Amino acid sequence: MHASRPGKRLLAAVVSAVGLLFGLGVWQIVGQRDPVLFATPGRSAEALLVLTEEGSLPSALLASGTLLVIGLILAIVAGVGFGLLLSRAKLLRTSTDWLIFAAQSVPIVALAPIILSAFGFGLPAKSLVVFLTAVFPIVVNTAEGAHRVPTTLLEVARTYRSSEWHLWKDLLLPHTVPYAMTGIRQGIAMAFVGTLAAEFFLNASGVGGLLLAASTNFDSATVLGLTLLVSVLAVGLMSLGRAVERYFARWRAVEE
Amino acid sequence: MELDGLTMRFGERTVSRDIHLTLDPGRVLAIVGPSGCGKTTLLRAVAGLIQPAVGTVRIDGQAVTRTPEGVAMVFQHFGLFPWKTVEANVAYALRVSGVPKKAALERARELIRLVGLVGFEKSYPHQLSGGMQQRTGLARALAVRPRLLLMDEPFGALDAQTREVLQFEMLRIWQDHPVTMLFVTHSIDEAVLFGDQIAVLNGRPSGIAELIDVSLPQPRDRSVLATAEFLAIRERVWNLIMTGQRD
Numbered sequence: 382m383h384a385s386r387p388g389k390r391l392l393a394a395v396v397s398a399v400g401l402l403f404g405l406g407v408w409q410i411v412g413q414r415d416p417v418l419f420a421t422p423g424r425s426a427e428a429l430l431v432l433t434e435e436g437s438l439p440s441a442l443l444a445s446g447t448l449l450v451i452g453l454i455l456a457i458v459a460g461v462g463f464g465l466l467l468s469r470a471k472l473l474r475t476s477t478d479w480l481i482f483a484a485q486s487v488p489i490v491a492l493a494p495i496i497l498s499a500f501g502f503g504l505p506a507k508s509l510v511v512f513l514t515a516v517f518p519i520v521v522n523t524a525e526g527a528h529r530v531p532t533t534l535l536e537v538a539r540t541y542r543s544s545e546w547h548l549w550k551d552l553l554l555p556h557t558v559p560y561a562m563t564g565i566r567q568g569i570a571m572a573f574v575g576t577l578a579a580e581f582f583l584n585a586s587g588v589g590g591l592l593l594a595a596s597t598n599f600d601s602a603t604v605l606g607l608t609l610l611v612s613v614l615a616v617g618l619m620s621l622g623r624a625v626e627r628y629f630a631r632w633r634a635v636e637e
Numbered sequence: 638m639e640l641d642g643l644t645m646r647f648g649e650r651t652v653s654r655d656i657h658l659t660l661d662p663g664r665v666l667a668i669v670g671p672s673g674c675g676k677t678t679l680l681r682a683v684a685g686l687i688q689p690a691v692g693t694v695r696i697d698g699q700a701v702t703r704t705p706e707g708v709a710m711v712f713q714h715f716g717l718f719p720w721k722t723v724e725a726n727v728a729y730a731l732r733v734s735g736v737p738k739k740a741a742l743e744r745a746r747e748l749i750r751l752v753g754l755v756g757f758e759k760s761y762p763h764q765l766s767g768g769m770q771q772r773t774g775l776a777r778a779l780a781v782r783p784r785l786l787l788m789d790e791p792f793g794a795l796d797a798q799t800r801e802v803l804q805f806e807m808l809r810i811w812q813d814h815p816v817t818m819l820f821v822t823h824s825i826d827e828a829v830l831f832g833d834q835i836a837v838l839n840g841r842p843s844g845i846a847e848l849i850d851v852s853l854p855q856p857r858d859r860s861v862l863a864t865a866e867f868l869a870i871r872e873r874v875w876n877l878i879m880t881g882q883r884d
Contacts, residue, residue, distance in 0.1 A: 540704045
């Protein structure tokens with residue numbers, strides 16, 4: 382298995398490169414046929430360059446980045462914390478299970494305007510939207526991991542008269558972290574959606590604001606360019622999350 | 638250790654009824670019986686992991702409500718922490734009881750040498766064979782110098798060959814480091830090989846069919862398997878278990 386891994390990685394890289402080129406090719410063809418709805422990749426890149434030169438893109442990225450990071454950090458802290466708490470408090474878990482699943486199925490994006498108007502359209506209100514979109518996968522995955530702590534290991538801890546502190550340090554945390562990281566990765570993807578949604582309404586700002594403005598002007602070059610830029614950033618951040626997840630799960634027998 | 642009139646229940650079902658057993662320091666008591674006869678349940682009651690429906694478990698005169706100090710258990714499925722290396726798994730037993738890291742690691746290495754795992758200190762459990770994992774489990778249990786060692790089908794999850802190798806290895810270790818042992822197994826050979834005394838469980842709910850003294854000389858090794866006395870006891874235990882199965 383170990384011998385073939387670099388080979389597999391290379392193959393995966395080649396396949397994704399081919400896919401990317403194919404996608405760009407299709408985009409180019411469609412763009413040439415219908416230049417109004419679909420700007421070509423070249424024109425999209427140009428549009429991004431213009432935005433960068435006039436300074437609106439860097440400042441938008443900074444604003445959106447701040448919002449994303451604040452919301453995401455809050456979601457990670459609260460999500461992991463609450464998820465872990467659920468593992469040790471059976472009553473809390475059974476009584477809030479349905480609530481979490483109910484909350485998770487609510488499209489936060491649709492509620493964004495209400496949340497924003499209730500909390501004042503500023504950074505706090507927008508961070509709340511990001512927080513709410515990102516927090517649920519983190520809670521659910523963390524709680525799932527904490528819930529699946531093997532009973533044998535709990536018994537091992539009991540027979541060695543483990544203190545609560547050692548129980549967390551030696552068993553609950555190491556077991557749960559990989560699950561939490563899976564949740565955080567999903568949370569990162571959701572946070573991007575939440576950030577753009579939070580920026581769309583009333584006092585549009587950041588990358589979401591630029592997107593909205595370009596979209597209203599039928600400026601497809603900017604819209605496509607920005608969309609792609611956001612995707613690239615999201616993929617980058619998620620790869621980072623995956624790397625952290627791998628690190629914490631290095632004791633696992635099989636890597637995907 | 639003393640089991641005083643233990644009745645174990647799983648919900649409504651009575652698993653075993655009115656079990657009386659004593660184990661004196663330095664001796665080995667093997668509990669043998671068909672699977673599902675509740676022998677592991679008895680062991681778990683001694684470990685304080687479950688409470689008997691009726692009766693009391695006493696260790697050194699103290700009623701057991703949680704695992705007492707100095708009681709260590711070897712688990713059938715090893716019970717190793719997959720995120721800890723061999724050395725950290727062994728040291729864990731000492732770390733939780735407050736031994737400083739350096740001293741715990743030193744003692745862990747000693748035990749790793751004893752069970753023949755030198756060179757695998759930094760390996761993770763998934764990188765080891767079942768036999769090596771159970772060697773680690775054994776080292777962990779012995780690390781605390783237990784006054785009572787509870788063996789829960791310790792070789793039951795291993796293949797036949799590894800099982801035999803580990804049995805004789807364990808006999809050797811036990812000779813050098815004798816420890817009071819309660820040994821639960823469904824292997825009759827294992828019970829006769831390790832036990833100073835064998836409690837044979839049968840029936841549903843199970844009870845002690847007979848308490849057999851094993852007067853095979855110590856130290857024991859592979860050669861006892863061929864002795865007339867070994868075979869005679871083996872036959873007797875077999876018959877007892879089979880009688881229980883028929884009804």
